Amino acid sequence: MLPGEQSLPETILIPDGTAVNRLFAYLCHQADHKVLHDHAHMLQEIQLQWFSMLRSALQCPRCGSNKLIRKGWRARRLKSSRGKISLIVLQAKCKVCDRTFRPLNELIGLPFAVRFTDELVQKSVELGLQLSFGKSAAIVKKLTKGTISAEGLRRKVAQLANSLCLPNLVAGQTVLVDSTKVKAGKKQRGASVHLAITAEKGPKQMGRPSIKKRLLHLHVGGVHRLHNALGMMQPERLVHDGGEDYTAVSKYPQRCRWHLVHQLKHYLWQDGVPHEIRGRCQKSLRDVLWDNRDGQKRLATYIKDLEELGLKKSATHLKGAEKEAFTFKEKGGFAFSTTSPLEREMRELNRRADVGARWSEKGVENVLKVLFHYRLNAGSTNPIRVTELLR
Numbered sequence: 001m002l003p004g005e006q007s008l009p010e011t012i013l014i015p016d017g018t019a020v021n022r023l024f025a026y027l028c029h030q031a032d033h034k035v036l037h038d039h040a041h042m043l044q045e046i047q048l049q050w051f052s053m054l055r056s057a058l059q060c061p062r063c064g065s066n067k068l069i070r071k072g073w074r075a076r077r078l079k080s081s082r083g084k085i086s087l088i089v090l091q092a093k094c095k096v097c098d099r100t101f102r103p104l105n106e107l108i109g110l111p112f113a114v115r116f117t118d119e120l121v122q123k124s125v126e127l128g129l130q131l132s133f134g135k136s137a138a139i140v141k142k143l144t145k146g147t148i149s150a151e152g153l154r155r156k157v158a159q160l161a162n163s164l165c166l167p168n169l170v171a172g173q174t175v176l177v178d179s180t181k182v183k184a185g186k187k188q189r190g191a192s193v194h195l196a197i198t199a200e201k202g203p204k205q206m207g208r209p210s211i212k213k214r215l216l217h218l219h220v221g222g223v224h225r226l227h228n229a230l231g232m233m234q235p236e237r238l239v240h241d242g243g244e245d246y247t248a249v250s251k252y253p254q255r256c257r258w259h260l261v262h263q264l265k266h267y268l269w270q271d272g273v274p275h276e277i278r279g280r281c282q283k284s285l286r287d288v289l290w291d292n293r294d295g296q297k298r299l300a301t302y303i304k305d306l307e308e309l310g311l312k313k314s315a316t317h318l319k320g321a322e323k324e325a326f327t328f329k330e331k332g333g334f335a336f337s338t339t340s341p342l343e344r345e346m347r348e349l350n351r352r353a354d355v356g357a358r359w360s361e362k363g364v365e366n367v368l369k370v371l372f373h374y375r376l377n378a379g380s381t382n383p384i385r386v387t388e389l390l391r
């Protein structure tokens, strides 16, 4: 069996243990026991070798002396998905100041704070990115022999979020930004999550086009942090939904064409346009915006028509976007002219963030940041290695 694999609890599937199931459970238990026993012995041998090799280089943490002698063994207990394992760690004593300590902890990968094996943390975190921490902890307990508390899992995710290093923007890439509300913080309406990703067309997968996305920035709170982050990146091409002015941070801002059509409906409603006509207006705007040849000219006419009909709000909406509606055509090099590659991510975001309870802003930011780093950045130039991140 692989680490962490486990026969399901008998109560779920199996009527009172048949012989073969009992045998299986027995063999698993015996195999674990034997493997652990043999390897614990090997680990001891390694430590003895290391100690004699490194002796002169090892120092007392209190007085710095290197006059050290061996002083027995200490057991370290670690939680793994196959239950608690006990590892024996070499102990040394300083001949000058009498301090006892375990000089090889760092070398073995067992600094004092480590209480879990990485595989248990990895499994728990992956669950915690999909489900509430409480549910994840309950599932870990049910399907493995390890345990982690909901609070312990929250702390691991926070630790991961703090140690993440998001990729840099590569020149020429198109940046897409968007935001959505999540139920977090003190305000009744919740708090905003702001996201910036890059997107480009990827190779075909099973005959269907794919999109390569990378998370550049994610935070929960005021929009200024997004502006600061973009200010540092200076993306040339940026697509946004019009909620903010991005001319200061991007050379060529482009209004998302899909959002322009979608948002029109609201303004038409404010202008008192009846429901059945609103849909037709949206459709004709769509035709205009997707007309790559004469679109800009036709948009000007469209706005003029709205003004003449007295539909002020709708006209203002499009007038504000007129300059940025066809940037992609004038400047070229845009991978996308809508934020639609972000929509799927937004759905995923809402699915995880919507857990019924109210989050703290930092709490939901941590989960979402790690979630999207796993979703989008894994396999990029900096593959994710929990082991390194958590130490």
Ligand SMILES: [Zn+2]
Pocket (backbone or CB within 6 Å): 060, 061, 062, 063, 064, 065, 094, 095, 096, 097, 098, 099
């Ligand atoms: Zn000492």
